Amino acid sequence: xxxxxxxxxxxxxxxxxxxxxxxxxxxxxxxxxxxxxEPEKKKTRVDLLHAxxxxxxxxxxxxIQILIRSxxxxxxxxxxxxxxxxxxxxxxxxxxxxxxxxEQGDTLFIYGDYLYYDGMSQLAMLRENxxxxxxxxxxxxxxLNYDRLYNLGYYxxxxxxxxxxxVLTSEWGEYSPATKISVFNHDVKxxxxxxxxxxxxxxxxxxxxxxxxLGPSNIVSDNNHIYSERGFYNTLTEQAELLDRxxxxxxxxxxxxxxxxxxxxxGYGEAFDNVKMxxxxxxxxxxxxxxxxxxxxxxxxxxxxxxxxxxxxxxDSLFMHGDTLQLVSYNLNTDxxxxxxxxxxxxxxxxxxxxxxxxxxxxxxxxSCMTMYTDPILWNEGQQLxxxxxxxxxxxxxxxxxxxxxQALTVxxxxxxxxxxVSGKExxxxxINGDMRHIEVIGNVLTAFYPEEKDSTMTGxxxxxxxxxxxYMKDKKMxxxxxxxxxxxxxxxxxxxPPDKLRLPTFAWxxxxxxxxxxxxxxxxxxxxxDTLKPTTDRRPKTEKRNLINMK
Numbered sequence: 001x002x003x004x005x006x007x008x009x010x011x012x013x014x015x016x017x018x019x020x021x022x023x024x025x026x027x028x029x030x031x032x033x034x035x036x037x038e039p040e041k042k043k044t045r046v047d048l049l050h051a052x053x054x055x056x057x058x059x060x061x062x063x064i065q066i067l068i069r070s071x072x073x074x075x076x077x078x079x080x081x082x083x084x085x086x087x088x089x090x091x092x093x094x095x096x097x098x099x100x101x102x103e104q105g106d107t108l109f110i111y112g113d114y115l116y117y118d119g120m121s122q123l124a125m126l127r128e129n130x131x132x133x134x135x136x137x138x139x140x141x142x143x144l145n146y147d148r149l150y151n152l153g154y155y156x157x158x159x160x161x162x163x164x165x166x167v168l169t170s171e172w173g174e175y176s177p178a179t180k181i182s183v184f185n186h187d188v189k190x191x192x193x194x195x196x197x198x199x200x201x202x203x204x205x206x207x208x209x210x211x212x213x214l215g216p217s218n219i220v221s222d223n224n225h226i227y228s229e230r231g232f233y234n235t236l237t238e239q240a241e242l243l244d245r246x247x248x249x250x251x252x253x254x255x256x257x258x259x260x261x262x263x264x265x266x267g268y269g270e271a272f273d274n275v276k277m278x279x280x281x282x283x284x285x286x287x288x289x290x291x292x293x294x295x296x297x298x299x300x301x302x303x304x305x306x307x308x309x310x311x312x313x314x315x316d317s318l319f320m321h322g323d324t325l326q327l328v329s330y331n332l333n334t335d336x337x338x339x340x341x342x343x344x345x346x347x348x349x350x351x352x353x354x355x356x357x358x359x360x361x362x363x364x365x366x367x368s369c370m371t372m373y374t375d376p377i378l379w380n381e382g383q384q385l386x387x388x389x390x391x392x393x394x395x396x397x398x399x400x401x402x403x404x405x406x407q408a409l410t411v412x413x414x415x416x417x418x419x420x421x422v423s424g425k426e427x428x429x430x431x432i433n434g435d436m437r438h439i440e441v442i443g444n445v446l447t448a449f450y451p452e453e454k455d456s457t458m459t460g461x462x463x464x465x466x467x468x469x470x471x472y473m474k475d476k477k478m479x480x481x482x483x484x485x486x487x488x489x490x491x492x493x494x495x496x497x498p499p500d501k502l503r504l505p506t507f508a509w510x511x512x513x514x515x516x517x518x519x520x521x522x523x524x525x526x527x528x529x530x531d532t533l534k535p536t537t538d539r540r541p542k543t544e545k546r547n548l549i550n551m552k
Contacts, residue, residue: 046075046087046094046119063090071096075119078148079103082115092119100126102146108177109133110146110153122148130155134177137163137206151178163206165235167191170202180207192235194264195221209236224250224295226262238264245274250295252281257291267296275302282339283312283397286325298329305522308341312397320349321521322361338366347372348521353434354399355379355515358390368394375527378402379514380436382477384411385429386508402429409506410439410471412478418458420449420478421504422471439471446504447489449478461497464489 048054052069065087073080073087073094083098096115102124103109110133112126124146132139132146132153141159146152154174161168161175161182168191170184182204190197190204190211200215211233219226219233219240226249231242242260248269249255256278257271270292271277277286277293277300289304302308306325310318322343329339344360359374369391372378376390380399387404394400404410408427412420425443429436445466450458466487472479492501513525 044076044119046073046092046117048072048087049074049079051085064088075117075122077104080115080117093117094119102126104148107135110144112144124148132175132177134175134180134206137161137175137180139173139175139182150176152176161204161206163209165192165209166204168202168204175206181205190235194238195219197233208234210234213242221264224248224264228260231260240264248293250293251298252279253293253295254278254280255291255293268292268294277302283310285309285311286327288325299327301326307521308343310397316352317518318349318351318354318397319518319521320347320361322347338364340364346524348515348524350515350518350521353380356390357510357513357515368400370394377510377513378404380429380431380434382412383436383473384413384510385409385427386510387427398434399431401431403427404429407506408441409504409508410441411507411509413509413511414450414458417502418450419503419507419509421507422447422449422469423504423506424469435473437473439469439473441469441471443467445469445483445487447481448501448504449481458494460494461492461501462489463492463501 048065048067050070050072051067053067055066055068056064067085067087069083071082071085073085073096079102080094080096081099081101081103082096085097086095088094094115094117096117098113100112100115101109102115110124110126110131112130113128114126116125117123126144126146128142130141130144132144139153139155139159139161141155141157143157144153144155144159152174154172156172158171159169159173161173168182168184168189170188171186173182173184175182184199184202184204186200188199188202190199190202197211197217197219199213199217202217203212203214204210213228213231213233216229217227219228226240226242226246228240228242228244228246230244231240231246233240240260240262242262243258245256245258246260247254247256248260248262254277255269255271255275257275258273260269260271262269271290273289275286275288275291277291279285286300286302286306286308288302288306291300291302293300302325303323306322308320308325320343323345324343326342327339328342329337331337341363342361347358347361349356356372356376356378358372358376361370361372363370372390372392376386378385378390378392385402385404385408387408388406389404391403391405392399393402404427406425407423408425409421409423410427410429414420422439422441422445424441424445427442428440430438430440445468447462447464447469449462451460451462452458464483464487466483466485468484470482470484472481492498510527513527515521
């Protein structure tokens with residue numbers, strides 16, 4: 001009687017634990033098809049096939065058979081083996097002890113130290129040193145329940161599932177030999193020779209080796225780190241499809257998007273919609289609605305509202321937009337690496353102290369030079385610079401100097417009618433703390449400017465030409481100029497300025513094209529018809545003579 005009560009209490013405890021497990025999962029362990037119609041329970045009897053010794057007490061325990069040594073039982077297609085067993089005839093159930101083994105067909109084998117099998121519900125409860133083997137998959141635990149009706153084994157006190165590729169552990173889990181699908185909950189860990197996946201909830205298919213991420217998960221390897229809360233990871237092909245703002249991190253670079261595709265073998269990732277790629281080492285960022293990143297070549301490109309952001313200067317960040325932005329790394333040798341950033345088609349950039357537009361742009365980290373191609377225009381406060389090509393040399397992400405090549409022109413607007421203008425074959429503009437302080441104009445120099453009194457009253461209009469000119473800026477305005485070599489020109493009173501002298505031959509004012517803020521970089525505004533630059537006439541100096549020009 002005491003043994004029967006012990007067995008009854010054992011069953012009640014584990015039935016209660018099973019009920020609690022199902023409640024915590026919040027879902028039935030049935031498959032979607034099985035939920036529609038619960039399978040019928042077979043009422044067949046558990047049969048004794050062999051035992052070296054059998055005992056029975058028809059008076060004290062009339063419904064119990066005691067079997068000893070080399071016990072073999074069968075229930076339908078399931079065979080059970082053990083050292084000793086108790087058969088309860090009224091409940092059609094069995095308790096098995098020592099070297100327990102269950103076999104179903106030639107593909108499913110379950111081992112343990114103890115078994116309680118209910119022939120009515122076809123539920124097997126195995127305890128201590130339990131192993132479920134299904135072909136190349138092995139599930140080990142100390143507490144396993146196997147439901148024959150649904151061909152489902154589940155554990156709730158920790159277990160490990162092993163196949164040819166991976167080892168998975170968790171606190172709670174289940175495995176279906178029929179579908180090859182396993183589900184893991186709480187402290188889930190998938191160990192692969194190339195990476196480790198940790199998760200809160202994971203579904204895994206032992207046939208195709210695909211892990212389905214159902215909760216906060218981390219995939220860590222020697223090269224990178226993936227965070228996702230929903231998605232798929234194929235442990236064979238090492239390809240991942242990740243959703244819900246998943247994150248790919250690699251050597252200081254972080255790629256985030258509404259959805260990600262990643263191929264670990266080829267070493268590239270693609271991000272879609274609301275993409276952000278951050279380089280914490282170089283303090284820059286790529287954003288857009290599509291981004292491609294190759295971790296093997298350390299290169300990336302972004303399109304669809306693509307923006308490159310340089311935040312190395314703190315809140316005074318540089319924002320650059322183009323149809324396509326590309327980052328490429330080059331290894332000169334083991335100790336030297338330089339990067340190219342390319343922006344092409346309808347490039348617009350904005351920072352509080354400098355703005356620019358062009359058709360295409362290349363930044364080379366080797367010499368910290370940013371080259372603007374095809375109709376480039378650069379603004380610094382009230383100054384406009386343009387030419388056929390502009391090279392901007394940076395010093396710690398701040399403009400050091402700029403080189404305007406061919407048909408160079410700088411314009412300073414005083415009001416809607418009056419403009420200070422200087423043109424030449426080329427210009428070199430030098431900056432201090434982001435402010436233009438000195439401009440060197442070389443070749444075919446033409447000037448048209450308005451000297452001022454201290455109260456900013458314009459005193460006349462000065463037209464000069466020469467070979468080399470040095471302009472000096474103060475308070476973001478032209479202060480004075482110094483010609484090198486011969487120069488000549490005319491000073492006109494304000495009321496006697498010839499209309500044809502108001503503008504230099506190459507004059508152009510593109511303030512309407514200028515980006516107004518970081519959001520305006522998306523609004524492309526091209527030059528109006530007729531606003532193209534015209535070539536200047538070659539005028540070479542005849543003597544080396546210095547002439548001082550006062551701009552005030």
